[in-house]
Amino acid sequence: MVSTKVAPSVPTKLSSHLGHRLVKAALNVGDFRRAQQLFDNIPQPDPTTSYTLISALTTYGLPHEAIRLYASLWARGIKPHNSVFLAVAKASGASGDVLRVKQVHDDAIRCGVISDVFLGNALIHAYGKCKCTEGARRVFDDLVVKDVVSWTCMSSCYVNCGLPRQGLAVFHEMGRKGVKPNSVTVSSILPACSELKDLKSGRAIHGFAMRHEMMENVFVCSALVSMYARCLSVKPARLVFDLMPHRDVVSWNGVLTAYFTNKEYEKGLALFSQMRSKVVKADEATWNAVIGGCMENGQTDEAVEMLRKMQSMGFKPNQITISSFLPACSILKSLRMGKEVHCYVFRHWLVWDLTTLTAVLYMYAKCGDLNLSRNVFGMMHRKDVVAWNTMIIANAMHGNGKEVLLLFESMLQSGMRPNSVTFTGVLSGCSHSRLVEEGLQIFNSMGRDHQVEPDANHYACMVDVFSRAGRLVEAYEFIQRMPMEPTASAWGALLGACRVYKNVELAKVSASKLFEIEPNNPGNYVSLFNILVTAKLWNEASKARILMKERGITKTPGCSWLQVGNRVYTFVVGDKNNMESDKIYDFLDELDEKMKLAGYKPDTDYVLQDVDQEEKAASLCSHSERLAVAFGILNLNGQSSIRVFKNLRICGDCHNVIKYISKDVGVTIIVRDSLRFHHFRNGNCSCQDLW
């Protein structure tokens, strides 16, 4: 066979000058191969030629080729020029391979060029891209002269590596050292405030930006919009957006997210249609934000519709689309839909994307099927800290404390560094399984062994660890010793346990704190009310109820749902709207008789109304979770388990009844309430009765 196309031959032994011109010409027509072949034939290439070619290869997504070329220089005995180091530093960062960056770093030290501030900055950035904060820090600390870029790179390195606190610390230190942040610094530090939901710092930086005339900068403003969005302040987000002189697609995406994450779904959609009439064109991220927004707000049909529209506009769902679509499959309670998406992931080779697989894993866990989560976790070719964290959290919410500890152990053994989320997961695993000593030990090891300082969240987890184990006084002491203002979740954990362990005094203390911190949360009033009623303190109970009424707070209606076949069935208390309502109540009555014979007494503590005993019992029998479970049992269709979801915490009496059903009918009943999963099997529950 003779080729009809003859490739232009590559001249040998090019002069530096001619070589440079030919390489540039080849790059201009996009022929990287030829450019590299030409380069190989220049015995003494100019640094400019090396720089140009390495940069071009990096820019066009061929960082490994760029690094290969750099290595060939060494092999030919040519010591690279500073500018070449700069180019290859960038290439090594783009490769994502920390060993490459380390190699360039070492070479630069050996050649004595490391004190070059430009090169140092590029190396900090490269280490940051490989998520290696230690490497970046070493370069940063070794820099004799640090400019604003050095500081900016160092702080955004921390932010991008999931260490927003350290990022902010560097930002503040830079101010103290008299280096003035510029608009790049500001736009890259704001995501740290978003991550931490630190509205105070965010506002301060906003002020700084205004005083230094940065409010015309589209990067700064978009970052501000997102910061306010994530700190749940829609109004300022919108205000910044409205005052922007120019808005690009990122600014629009930010303000859309602001509405969606703050439950103003309609306004978000309205803005989305407004956006389409503007010059700005929706991009992939816009569609992802909108689909995520539909999902977060429970608008699944709309989300499916948007997914269709997105595709018809020529965009392909990517990892992020999947990741924002999947959580809803679990909110949506529909394992079937989640499995369909999982198949899509397989068909489109997205299994190589860790984020996507992690989202699939988490979806299965939230749908109540931890075994499927384990399968996905097992087939990950590589596990990052998020994957480990998600698996730990998945087990924690299912009450598998022992497995949580094992996972944590193997995570450490694999050399993975835990972060603050890891500890939230591990500690909540301990709390749900009454592992007090283990929890305390791990809590104490956080700063000492792992350089993660406990935050308010971790303290709240520890309060929960003590509380769920019934060590209420220790829990209370622990709250009082917190170095920061205790959050609602800390007091909430204590209050919840006061209900289980019937401690009126501490309940009153924690409730009064909760009324200050979150006066509009109906759950707190209801909890206190129930505790007081249980203690037969009718007077005080009615006072709590009056307080609630005066503040115009209404109880969130309890509601439970489950999927049978392709449909999701929803139940509220006393629901009679289901086609099979008669059968459901008959089933429950029959069950009631059986249980009475077995010596069971309904726990009437869990009824809100102050009514007579018989009526109380009747009201208990019609709690939404009980109706949903009964409906599931009547529609088993040969399955050995059912999955029920409830928006509030499960009722203690229903918990008893469902335990009984699981034994009587011989099925596994999985109930996810607002806090965790309960696996009922053979008369027991995985929560060890810490409902």
Added chain:
DNA sequence: ATAGGGTTAG
């Protein structure tokens, strides 16, 4: 010459 904003675990 080196650095930047939006969608992803709690």
